Amino acid sequence: MSEFKVRDNWMAFCLPDISEAEVQAVSDTIRSGWWAKGPRTIEFEKQFAEYVGAKYCVGLNSCTAALHLSLVAQGIGPGDEVITTPLTFAASANTILHVGATPVFADIDPDTGLIDPVEIEKKITNKTRAIVPVHYSGLAADLDAIGALCDQHNLFLSEDAAHAVETRYKGELVGHHPRGAVSYSFYATKNLACGEGGALVTDDPELAAKARVLSTHGMSAGSWNRYGKGGSWRYDIEEPGYKYNMFDIQASLAGVQLSRMSDMQRRRFQVVEVYEEAFKDVPQLRLQKTPEYCHHSRHLYILRIVAERLTISRDQFIEELKARNVGVSVHFIALHTMSAYTKRFGYTPEDFPKAYDFSESEISLPLYSSLSVEDAKYVAEAVLDICKKFGK
Ligand SMILES: Cc1ncc(COP(=O)(O)O)c(C=O)c1O
Incomplete structure (x- = not known):
């Protein structure tokens, strides 16, 4: 490689x-x-x-x-x-x-x-x-x-x-x-x-x-x-x-x-295709499932990292992507961990463990209709490069 x-x-x-x-x-x-x-x-x-x-x-x-x-x-x-x-x-x-x-x-x-x-x-x-x-x-x-x-x-x-x-x-x-x-x-x-x-x-x-x-x-x-x-x-x-x-x-x-919706959606799906193909058999990554009843609008591309298979944390993974000039986000920081909610309701992260785990392992990759397939390939390669470097 x-x-x-x-x-x-x-x-x-x-x-x-x-x-x-x-x-x-x-x-x-x-x-x-x-x-x-x-x-x-x-x-x-x-x-x-x-x-x-x-x-x-x-x-x-x-x-x-x-x-x-x-x-x-x-x-x-x-x-x-x-x-x-x-x-x-x-x-x-x-x-x-x-x-x-x-x-x-x-x-x-x-x-x-x-x-x-x-x-x-x-x-x-x-x-x-x-x-x-x-x-x-x-x-x-x-x-x-x-x-x-x-x-x-x-x-x-x-x-x-x-x-x-x-x-x-x-x-x-x-x-x-x-x-x-x-x-x-x-x-x-x-x-x-x-x-x-x-x-x-x-x-x-x-x-x-x-x-x-x-x-x-x-x-x-x-x-x-x-x-x-x-x-x-x-x-x-x-x-x-x-x-x-x-x-x-x-x-x-x-x-x-x-x-312009159908044309814009077509281009979103091209980006998703690149990601899905690149990530399908990578043990460090967990992909989002689409229930059978549903057609995904592909608003966000949700990637989850498998912590046990990496020597770096999710936050470090994000820093590695940024170092490769890729802007990413997290959807979402679980709402029950936000201070407005912990102060008012006394929640701890474990009160909603699945949402908390999800939120702690998630990274949203760039996904928009004006993103080129070439750029999507670059993002996918950046993710794979990090998995290769820090995978275990
Ligand atoms: C799940 C969800 N609900 C509601 C909103 C609020 O949307 P708006 O910014 O249009 O008020 C957002 C915004 O991103 C959202 O992600």
């Missing part, structure tokens, strides 16, 4: 995929004179609802806003418990705290990183009001099993689909048959990106209407309705809502990204 040669320039962990169409769409919106929430947001909401096959889509400024509004709209609050996974970004559980409810963690399946329905069932009490499964990394949580628990215990299902644009559950996009609410993120690193942005998708007309009003301070009419010809300056504040709405500059970017 030839000696590994370190490249000269840094490879970013993630970069947006920008074509001329995004630049043009944003310029058109800027020149149109209407930058706030207006016709482009309304159009994007329609397109996104059609794309996932849901009845309603409320465009928002983040997935965090969508997760929060889903709970607020259900009247979930103090005294209630909401079950979610500890292997997630803060937003999934912080929003439960924001409504005054208690987040209750259920451990994961170590093969996938997904919340385990068996663990969820153990955590259901007479205070439980909702379940927030995360479609971790782009895999779908086991929606039939979790849906059955919701039916049995009369619980609201709020899916965290931040990673799940293009994720399919039993052949259908995850937002296709929303039983409760499905929250998406269009943050800069996501498969469909517009810098910051999100959407709440549902088939429930009341939930959609409530979320829409709450997303603009609880105003009975948005500015587009008020300032348009024939609009009225008069409005009511129906409830003290939030400033969570999407706006037209975001929506014009998101709309173009949605139209």
Whole structure:
């Protein structure tokens, strides 16, 4: 085997995929004179609802806003418990705290990183009001099993689909048959990106209407309705809502990204193919499994190192990748180990041992549609070089 040669320039962990169409769409919106929430947001909401096959889509400024509004709209609050996974970004559980409810963690399946329905069932009490499964990394949580628990215990299902644009559950996009609410993120690193942005998708007309009003301070009419010809300056504040709405500059970017989705996904899969082929028989590495029911959106490429087969730790492995000019990340530092949660709930890492182990051995490799196959091969070679050098 030839000696590994370190490249000269840094490879970013993630970069947006920008074509001329995004630049043009944003310029058109800027020149149109209407930058706030207006016709482009309304159009994007329609397109996104059609794309996932849901009845309603409320465009928002983040997935965090969508997760929060889903709970607020259900009247979930103090005294209630909401079950979610500890292997997630803060937003999934912080929003439960924001409504005054208690987040209750259920451990994961170590093969996938997904919340385990068996663990969820153990955590259901007479205070439980909702379940927030995360479609971790782009895999779908086991929606039939979790849906059955919701039916049995009369619980609201709020899916965290931040990673799940293009994720399919039993052949259908995850937002296709929303039983409760499905929250998406269009943050800069996501498969469909517009810098910051999100959407709440549902088939429930009341939930959609409530979320829409709450997303603009609880105003009975948005500015587009008020300032348009024939609009009225008069409005009511129906409830003290939030400033969570999407706006037209975001929506014009998101709309173009949605139209480019199949091409962007094709290129993500090319990168994944390179990684899967390179890592398949390496004893120092453990690959993420995809459940049979699921089509992976490939938002993140999840690699786990096998500590017993290496003379270096996971953190050192990351340093070795950085020394080879490869930017990587970790998804996620288990949430129950974060000080906001240890202080409040007194958790120790071992309270959710599978999530903790996963989080301590995981490395997310660069995976984005603007990453070339050549760069993916470089990343794979860098990983293999480290395994060879420090393997035992
Ligand atoms: C699992 C998960 N849920 C929610 C969010 C929040 O998304 P946003 O940044 O759009 O609020 C993220 C963000 O990365 C996430 O990874």
